[in-house]
Amino acid sequence: MKTAVPGPESKAILQRLSQYQDTRSVFFVADFEKSKGNYIVDADGNTMLDVFAQIASIPVGYNNPAFLALAKDPAFQTALANRAALGVNPNKDWVDQVEKAFMRVAPKGLDQVFTVMCGSCANENAFKTAFMYKAAKLRGDAEFTMDELNSCMNNQAPGSPDLSILSFSQAFHGRLFGSLTATASKAIHKIDIPAFNWPKAPFPLLKYPLDEHQDYNRSVEQQSLQAVEQLIKENKQPVAAVVVEPIQSEGGDNHASPSYFRQLQAICKKHDVLFIVDEVQTGVGGTGTFWAHEAWDLPESPDMVTFSKKFQAAGFFLNSRLRPTQPYRLYNTWMGDPVRAMQAAAIINEVESKDLLTNVKQVGGYLQSQLPTLPTLANVRGQGAFIAFDLVDGAHRDKLLTDMRQRGVNVGGCGDRTVRLRPMLTFQQHHADIFLNTLEDALKLQQ
Amino acid sequence: MKTAVPGPESKAILQRLSQYQDTRSVFFVADFEKSKGNYIVDADGNTMLDVFAQIASIPVGYNNPAFLALAKDPAFQTALANRAALGVNPNKDWVDQVEKAFMRVAPKGLDQVFTVMCGSCANENAFKTAFMYKAAKLRGDAEFTMDELNSCMNNQAPGSPDLSILSFSQAFHGRLFGSLTATASKAIHKIDIPAFNWPKAPFPLLKYPLDEHQDYNRSVEQQSLQAVEQLIKENKQPVAAVVVEPIQSEGGDNHASPSYFRQLQAICKKHDVLFIVDEVQTGVGGTGTFWAHEAWDLPESPDMVTFSKKFQAAGFFLNSRLRPTQPYRLYNTWMGDPVRAMQAAAIINEVESKDLLTNVKQVGGYLQSQLPTLPTLANVRGQGAFIAFDLVDGAHRDKLLTDMRQRGVNVGGCGDRTVRLRPMLTFQQHHADIFLNTLEDALKLQQ
Incomplete structure (x- = not known):
């Protein structure tokens, strides 16, 4: 991490963009050219593990080689x-x-x-x-x-x-x-x-x-x-x-x-x-x-x-x-x-070729077994790697999301006080460990 | 023109496709790789002047070089x-x-x-x-x-x-x-x-x-x-x-x-x-x-x-x-x-670089001046090259559209008895002449 998120370059771009569009919902500006696999890079050069994945819509990682090859077809x-x-x-x-x-x-x-x-x-x-x-x-x-x-x-x-x-x-x-x-x-x-x-x-x-x-x-x-x-x-x-x-x-x-x-x-x-x-x-x-x-x-x-x-x-x-x-x-x-x-x-x-459903089941099972061992979070629930847990209220949840983003993990919320994990299908155990460690650190900042 | 439209290859493809999707609205199957500028090529190798342009949604011609270049960007x-x-x-x-x-x-x-x-x-x-x-x-x-x-x-x-x-x-x-x-x-x-x-x-x-x-x-x-x-x-x-x-x-x-x-x-x-x-x-x-x-x-x-x-x-x-x-x-x-x-x-x-709005005005004006000289068609109306005229009823209109397609001009209808021209912005006077000549021939087949 090089700057706060959003950093000065994100903010400058958003200031320009807000002349034409409502930018109040934006977390940060992405540099997709530099993003790779499970990691998103922002306009300030910060690299974040991405467990939100464009609102659950990136399937097989940023700049997936098969996608890049298809673009040349x-x-x-x-x-x-x-x-x-x-x-x-x-x-x-x-x-x-x-x-x-x-x-x-x-x-x-x-x-x-x-x-x-x-x-x-x-x-x-x-x-x-x-x-x-x-x-x-x-x-x-x-x-x-x-x-x-x-x-x-x-x-x-x-x-x-x-x-x-x-x-x-x-x-x-x-x-x-x-x-x-x-x-x-x-x-x-x-x-x-x-x-x-x-x-x-x-x-x-x-x-x-x-x-x-x-x-x-x-x-x-x-x-x-x-x-x-x-x-x-x-x-x-x-x-x-x-x-x-x-x-x-x-x-x-x-x-x-x-x-x-x-x-x-x-x-x-x-x-x-x-x-x-x-x-x-x-x-x-x-x-x-x-x-x-x-x-x-x-x-x-x-x-x-x-x-x-x-x-x-x-x-x-x-x-x-x-x-x-x-x-x-x-x-x-x-x-x-x-x-x-x-x-x-x-x-x-x-x-099919990478057996990603098996991967999702394995890493999802690992996450579902580890999350309940962390303090403060409640109601851990999931199917595969489609996992969520609750904080005590929306303010604590929002603070957690912000704190995690500053520590290099991009994750989103849903409902009133829920954190939702929407990793890509290529999310593996070592990514899960980064997520869990960062979550543990961020939870310590909760009042 | 090599076959009727739709030809045997179009029909074979549509028969396969109709297992999965409703194909009753389809005119013919396109071979976009071979289509170029104002001409669409179908799966049977028929080349048609296209004045329908994917329901008025192709702007600057099939396989426009600027679009192809962009695909490599x-x-x-x-x-x-x-x-x-x-x-x-x-x-x-x-x-x-x-x-x-x-x-x-x-x-x-x-x-x-x-x-x-x-x-x-x-x-x-x-x-x-x-x-x-x-x-x-x-x-x-x-x-x-x-x-x-x-x-x-x-x-x-x-x-x-x-x-x-x-x-x-x-x-x-x-x-x-x-x-x-x-x-x-x-x-x-x-x-x-x-x-x-x-x-x-x-x-x-x-x-x-x-x-x-x-x-x-x-x-x-x-x-x-x-x-x-x-x-x-x-x-x-x-x-x-x-x-x-x-x-x-x-x-x-x-x-x-x-x-x-x-x-x-x-x-x-x-x-x-x-x-x-x-x-x-x-x-x-x-x-x-x-x-x-x-x-x-x-x-x-x-x-x-x-x-x-x-x-x-x-x-x-x-x-x-x-x-x-x-x-x-x-x-x-x-x-x-x-x-x-x-x-x-x-x-x-x-x-901007090809001054296409001037082109549209010129070719549109030409079409609007020539169409009223043809027999049988009524209510010629237009703004630029966005032009329409009416046949006596829907059956005659539908027959005209089919007859024109057999003669190498793809054009569409709207309303109850209207023929609508939706050429691309790159449609020129020599295309208009092909259209007018084919229309004149097809009108002779009207009862």
Whole structure:
């Protein structure tokens, strides 16, 4: 470490940038050219172990050689210089890219993929798919009526139906109008923005350590499931789908048991409500399986699984029975990006050839075993290397994050008082030791 | 031309692709490696003059040398291999990219830019900005109340206010929940998707030729403006902003006079309603000015201007008074993409160094003068090379598009019976002559 973080060079750049953009959320300015693997270098030349990884979106390390090699690939450069409207003129290698990037890791039974440009768009298009499916069911798969076709042009029922997506307290599914309606992590994200009248069920907030609170935890999970079933049965706006994160991330790294998710899926199936799993943050290996929901041992796949962030490509998997009856109902200009699909394929190659899921499980297990031995921190929880713990309050958490950054470890928060670890898949035990040692030092500075 | 379009190779690829994705909207499969300038080559080796250009999103020709050179630039490759979360860790050259890609062409007085990943996201974030601004005004710029902070977490008023965006009949602003609510181009885009109760004013549908219908056209424009003012005054959901396309594109290439837009802005100002101009399709030179709204001679810039498509980068310009009071209210993981910003800067360089706006004006004027001499087609209208005309009905239009494609010209439709020309900025008079000759031949096949 050469300076405080942010240092003078970061501050000078941010002062210039703040003429044009709001920079209040920025931690520091990065020098990505100098960053490497698990280490990010800032504009002042400080080198930090990065356990935040661009809000959980760097998969296999800065300047990964496979990524750099891909940037020199003529097919990659062609895709960059000629951006396809994939719904009109897909490139001739798009079908290969779809197979190599998506179908190779498609959850079993989900034989379709729809690609878009970001995580919010992924969730909103999954919601649209659910509404089209539900509306078709409600009209008995009949043709659209003239009344429906006319009324939708004025945003009125029956063409614009009063259906809903059920989500959970503390959920985060994005920041556009539909995805923000399903979000309930922080008021500052939602206030002043019109929202649909969609319902929320309480998400279980488990107590830790799990083995000391089995009865309590089973009870809050059952309360959540009962609330879900009641809302599905009684909510004024019929529920087309339930959307859930495998681990509520932005909302505080809230976990639930595999049994909870199996029961949740069963309730959805019982009432013919679609079950959407939002793997935008949990997907692509961070939990030790490629998709976090693989750990639930579901009898069959969710109806849709959304992705973005670490996969570089965004979109969702679906079953072919959910494909809209008419074309142009799920559609947009670019419909994804072959550049990001090629990167997604490269990520899968890295995960497989370097056995990164095993690495994540090992280093995640090590971290989960060591963290509870440190003083002051509470509620250590994790799946793979997707780990979190709590401080006594937000002020102590924020101070810890700042103190760690000054000592060369970049880590982020979530929820009210939580520290979330989002290491890359290439994070190893010696990185974990640096993290643990720095954390131990920083915890000594807590009042 | 070697085969019909789509040819056997396109069809074989689409058959494979349709296992995973809906391909019913696809015209043909592209071979971008072989495409060059204004010519697209398909998977069967057919070479077509491209006047559709990936739904109006290719700016300076396939395999433009400046784009290919950029793909070899180390800074570009660094940005590709290390995708920044720009709200947390902007890259150290991001501020330069913002200046070179955005501020250089920012509408006068709009000194801020917010970047995202697609056109729908650009519009939705502009809408969010308008709602935050309006809600702050309505509460007298006071602090949020506890009631507001609590109610928004349940998607209820007052925290989730019943405010609206006013848009127009035939408008297209995107396909996510907010932008789709503001859209009214085709029922198939909207049906079965829940929408907000936001109002629509009639957009004037002018008669052509303009000089023969001056009184009628003035009258429909005044009717539209009166409807706008009445909705602003009386709509149950207070109007936070009016959003309008300079030329309604997806909805049928509907134009209005500069005077209409000046009056529309004046009405917005009079009632303290924000004026958002959606330049997703019209922006970046196709109309002969960099932004289409420059042709209106407004006394001051619109409050926000959104962009995407041909600019490769998506987002919107805004005035600093619209910057949200608190951080994290306009925010997401990536907040845009330095890769696409660098391409946007390269586009501006091409536009300036090759004087492409002059080219667009010249070739556009030539096309606009020649098209009315052809038989059968009606209502020739345009601004620069952003030109359209109508056939007698949709069936004749669709046949014309197919016939032209078989003869080596790729062109698209919009509205019910309209052909829309969306040439690249590098489209020249000899390309226009090929287009006109092919059109003349294809028109002879109309019944």
